Amino acid sequence: MSIVVFGSLNMDLVTQTARLPQPGETVLGQNFTTVPGGKGANQAVAAARLGAEVVMVGRVGNDGFGEALRQSLGAAGIETAEIATDPDHRTGTAAIAVEQSGENQIIVVPGANGAVDQTDVERLTPYLKTAQVLLLQFEIPQRAVQKAAAIAQQYNLQVIVDPAPAVDQLPDRFYPHIHLLTPNQSEASRLVGFEVKDPETAAAAAKALRQRGVNMVIVKLGAQGIVCDGPDGRFRQPAFAVDVVDTVAAGDALNGGLAVALAEGQPVQSAVTWARAVAALAVTRSGAQAAMPTRSQVEAFLRDAD
Known part of the structure; x- marks a missing residue:
């Protein structure tokens, strides 16, 4: 089972606070940490913790954050040979504020992630010939994401796209290259042009997106x-x-879980249940990559939930 992740690597600068500030307001934080993050790297770690063979393709800067991120992914058992060092840009960062309820606010500075281009797609392509799933997100340039999806479809991979950060529209030609699109409420709302706030409007949004070719x-x-x-x-x-501690990487945990389950050939409903369990465990812990559960933890959680 092989999963390829083409996406972002960030160093997360995390502040914990009693409540999130309003515009123009200053609040006191309770704790500050730097932890490996980036939607691409988070999803890679989520899949690796569940037992998948994972290749990460992306860029970091020639700085301490970049080296730390590469080492962290390597320690998780992820192939890091195709994480390029960009001499012209610093490693991406994300400033994250997390309140006691687990809700968060995030500001991402792309850095080297924003310089990903056709050369990175070329480095990615050989790995698509033997993989089962390609995981994509929008923290790297859209042109590279769309090109990678088109190539992956030629090799009959399942292409899972997390449309975050949110965008207002995508090219019509991109949708048919997506096997599975996983927006949250705000991302779905932006894509379809109406508010998604409950299961009924979510169903309408999903139908509209499938009509575009997903x-x-x-x-x-x-x-x-x-x-x-x-x-x-x-x-x-x-x-x-579950008792929510931190929702920062909930979506990344879900996508990593989906990639593993679908690569294993699980039926759709079983794959979704599995992925929801991965996400549920992740939000009970602080951080992003550090919060990702192992396969045995997910299996135990599902047994207890029956």
């Missing part, structure tokens, strides 16, 4: 669970009831 859509509704629309029909699954 094979399957999962709309993430947080505490309201997920809505999935695919070739075999539409279904909803509720969220697992």
Whole structure:
């Protein structure tokens, strides 16, 4: 089982606070840490912790953050040979504020991630010949993401796209290259042009996105669970009831779990349940990559949930 991740690597600068500030307001933080992050790297770690063979393709800067990120991914068992060092840009960063409820605010500075281009796609392509799944996100330039998806489709990979950060529109030609699109409420709202706030509007959004050529859509509704629309029909699954500590990497955990489950050939409903369990465990812990659960932890969680 081989999963390729083409995406971002960031150093997360995390501040914990009693509550998030309002515009123009200053609040006191309770703790500050630097932890490896980036949506691409987070999803890579999520998949690796679940037992997949994972290759990470992306860029970091020629600085201490970049070296730390490469070492961290290597320690997780991820192939890092195709993480290039960009001499002209610093490593990407994300300033994250997390309040006691687990809600967060994030500001991403792309750095080297924003310089990803055709040369990176060329480095990625050989790995697509033997992989089962390609994971993509929008923290690297759209042109590179779309080119990677088109090539992956030629090799019959399952292409999973996390459309974050949110965008207002995507080219029509991109949608048919996506096997699975996984927007949250705000991302889905931006893509379809109407507010997605509950399972009913999520179902409408998923239907609209599938009409554009996507094979399957999962709309993430947080505490309201997920809505999935695919070739075999539409279904909803509720969220697992857990004590939330930090929601920073919930979506990344879900996508990593989906990649592993689909690469293993699990049926769609089982794959979604598996991925929801991965995300549920991740939000009970602080941080992004450090919060990703192992396979045995997910299996134990699902046994207890029955």
